[in-house]
Amino acid sequence: MKRLRTDQLKKGMVLGESIIDASGVVELLSKGTALTDRHIELLSNMSYESIVILEDHDELVKTVDLDVNKLNSEARKNGEAFDIEKLLKDLEEVDGHVYEPTERSAVNRNMEIHVLTGEGNIPIDVRHEKTLESTKEVFKKLQDTGDLDLDQIRENVEDILPDMIRNNDVLMRLNQLKASDDYTFQHSLRVSILAAMVGKWLGYSHEELVELGEAGLLYDIGKMNIPDYLLKKETHILPEEFELLKKHAQLGYSILLKTKGVTTNIKYAALHHHERMDGSGYPLRLREGQIHDFAKIIMVCDVFDAMITDRPYKKGVSPLLAADYLSWSSGKLFDPEVVYVFTKKLSEYYTGKNVRLTTGDVGKIVFVDQNYPTRPIVQVGEKFVDLIKNRSIHVEELM
Template sequence: MVTNLPIVDVKQLTIGAKLAEEVHTSLGGILFAKGTTLYEKEMEFLEAFMIKQVQIEDANMTGGEEEEQATEEPQVVPEKFNPDKTSFQQSFDKAVSTLKSLMIRVQGGNNIPVMEVRELVAPIILQFQKQPEVLLSLRSFSRLDSYAYEHAVAVGIISYMIAKWIKVPEKEWMQVALAGTLLDIGKTKIDRRVLQKPGKLTAEEFEEMKKHTVYGYQIIKSSHGLSEGVALAALQHHEREDGSGYPLGLLGSKLHLYSKITAVADVYHAMCSDRIHQKALSPYLVVDQLVQDSFGKLDPSIVRTFVEGITQFAVGTVVELSDGTIGKIVFTDRNQPTRPMVETGGKIINLVDSRHLSISRVMEH
């Protein structure tokens, strides 16, 4: 066994360094596997988890020139770990089951274990960075019985991506992800009969349900390690730009940025999922709906950036059109991102021209 591998301060790391040992968080979870190549994103996570030093493979073994190249162009260094759908599914399921047990503790009156929530969100965000096209097929990871927890994990991931795309300062991305994950934490205080009622809620039950926003704000405020924006996202994610939302009927100009980001993520994932009251819609129909909702309901610039962001990964995705035709997306026009060009049987259908057709389903990758 080689013991003389260099131990390096995280602040001194160079891009492209490889871990010689697993990195564990303070709570004992594995943050990175042995052999992981460290780029800016990984270094950000090491700092976020307050890890001071790591053991890396001896740089001399790869030769200096190669090392220099890797530093200059990190994006062309091939990733050793390229997760496929099953590993994403496993990470997603693990995050969901961990969140479920954490929420049971909050329901019992405990504060939010913030470090543990960070720990379950961080690895899945990292994996997601490498496989962003999963945004279009999140539905295939869902199971109805644990929908609330899946929704929380998914909204956390989507909120993180939106924050990145709309150029929120990088140091805030993790807080935005936590805001998305904890949006509905106030539901731990709502009567279970109201939460799980299969039919339509009565006026009184709906008033009770609305209180989850205020309860969420209170729970987050009393937990350490979460910013005011995270608490305000829980309070305001059902407010709408035109003042038609709840609990306070605030106008868009009065809403915190985190609440505007998480509102878009919340609506997108909910509409793409099978729920008790409603069957899932195709991500493309949902995105069209979001664009309509950005007139008065959701922040239009956030919606536009999200739609551009989510559709940029679509090339190569197999879809079913509303007339039953199966084809592959070959080009997305940034100005009309929900109406791409689809190749089927050797011919191209341009949905910008074929207005009678739409994408009714994204097939699983």
């Protein structure tokens, strides 16, 4: 294998390592992917400096084994340690599971949504902070006692859901949320909000929206059983570490399986949210109809938020570039109906937004062609920049 700069990449080269987003757990492109011109353009626009490429295709069949002692040694380098015996016990439990075929969620589409009143006078950032702290307390109790307070999770979703449903400009709502040092909790809450919005756009009933919101808060719960140092790690993640990170979907399913009252829909959302339509995901390498409907929504929201969120060691990309990645991957990695609804509804609120282009110019979006929702026309001073015609220019920041 060799590491190349993105400007050295050529069509047909094969990835030697998966392309992982800044959160360290969302797989954007799988190991073994043959690069296309579009891949290379996206990687360049997402500021990846270098990529590992296979020199010999036989290298692709090499597997990475989980070496817990090596992981513990890496943890100590980062000034931490973890309970090896507990981790081994958790992994043994996961390996012992027999996963039944997916029970598809029976979603009632196109129902009229009557979503409640809520306390409209409470600012969204105050409500968000309250929900975030409450969710953190629930997760801490889970770590301390092994008990998950599902009633509190449901209450948290019902508390914040009305504000989300009233306002379709979800990007504005997300921008109003206060930043938090607890990325895992913050990210889960944002995914819960996004998933509920997508469910609304797809015509889910109120009860289904609440359940989907719960799934959004709980889908990453398996990370509670991943060594803390790994979730905080800012340097390059080792292949062995990524193999452990990928176990979080199964670890989450295991936790939810033991929690009374958790629905099948929520369990499958946790287990399947890293599966992909073409079978390239993990942990079960499922395809299309084998993947649960809730997971198809959450995987899109998970990737989108992970891509747009700033981290200490990597700046997030613009929502338009993240949506562009989703659109390009539609049908291959992500459910086309979910991606279409998600990107179309987002684009309805781009018009009038100020943006910075990759040229450095600052302007305003004045028109969005619904056939190309991520390539708007931007007015910069007296001139108009049509991003459909100027494919080399992208929206770098939505201001």
